[in-house]
Amino acid sequence: MKRFYLRLLRLIWGNILFSVGIVVTMNAQIGYAPWDVFHVGIAETIGISIGTASIITGILLGVITVLLGEKLGFGTLLNMVLIGVFMDILLNFRIIPLATNFIYGIIMIILGLFIIALASFFYIGSAFGAGPRDSLMVALTRKTGFPVGVCRATIELLAIFFGWRLGGMVGIGTIISALVIGFCVQITFKLLKFDPTKVEHETLDITYKTLIINKKSC
Numbered sequence: 001m002k003r004f005y006l007r008l009l010r011l012i013w014g015n016i017l018f019s020v021g022i023v024v025t026m027n028a029q030i031g032y033a034p035w036d037v038f039h040v041g042i043a044e045t046i047g048i049s050i051g052t053a054s055i056i057t058g059i060l061l062g063v064i065t066v067l068l069g070e071k072l073g074f075g076t077l078l079n080m081v082l083i084g085v086f087m088d089i090l091l092n093f094r095i096i097p098l099a100t101n102f103i104y105g106i107i108m109i110i111l112g113l114f115i116i117a118l119a120s121f122f123y124i125g126s127a128f129g130a131g132p133r134d135s136l137m138v139a140l141t142r143k144t145g146f147p148v149g150v151c152r153a154t155i156e157l158l159a160i161f162f163g164w165r166l167g168g169m170v171g172i173g174t175i176i177s178a179l180v181i182g183f184c185v186q187i188t189f190k191l192l193k194f195d196p197t198k199v200e201h202e203t204l205d206i207t208y209k210t211l212i213i214n215k216k217s218c
Contacts, residue, residue, distance in 0.1 A: 010125060014120070014124075015082040017115055017118055018116055019086035020086075020090065021116035023090045023095075024111055025109045026112075027097065028173055029105055030102065031175070032170070032171075033174065034156040034178055035163075038057065042057065044167045044168075049092075054084035058080035058081075061136045064136060069139065070139040072129060072204055073129015073202055074129060076128075076129045076132055080131075109176055110184075113181050124196050133155070136155065156178065
């Protein structure tokens with residue numbers, strides 16, 4: 001049971017860091033990352049907070065993923081909610097400063113991407129399942145037979161397009177985020193000697209059964 005709570009703590013910490021990384025890239029003010037373009041577009045169109053838009057998007061993507069035949073994990077559910085909640089807290093209390101010029105903006109967006117990469121290390125390492133956006137990517141890959149890179153690129157391009165049409169900020173930061181995030185993740189994982197392919201994620205039903213068994217043995 002202790003191991004379960006340590007994994008849960010790792011998952012929550014990863015979601016907090018993820019939120020910090022997202023807000024840092026947003027406050028760079030040189031263009032949002034692909035999904036943030038969409039979240040901001042939705043938020044401005046409906047009149048809700050960015051975090052709430054992120055939560056709603058995550059829930060809808062989760063539903064679509066399930067309809068496509070994929071199973072969700074406990075981490076998927078927490079990812080849907082926690083990242084949006086922490087984003088709103090950070091944005092509302094203005095904990096992270098805004099970039100005052102282009103150079104600071106570049107520095108902030110690179111820093112934010114590395115924070116997101118570190119967050120991924122904690123989040124993925126908890127083995128509670130992928131986030132709703134990654135789960136949708138996997139589901140589409142299996143259904144269409146297209147390479148995972150093609151499916152991911154298609155999803156993010158659609159997010160950028162619709163988010164931009166709804167008023168989300170697209171700029172040099174959007175391009176940097178799309179091109180550099182993989183590099184940041186690769187460097188971070190290499191430094192931490194972490195191989196995400198060796199992580200065996202639990203589905204929601206397995207996590208539930210594990211909890212029941214542990215409670216009975218206590």
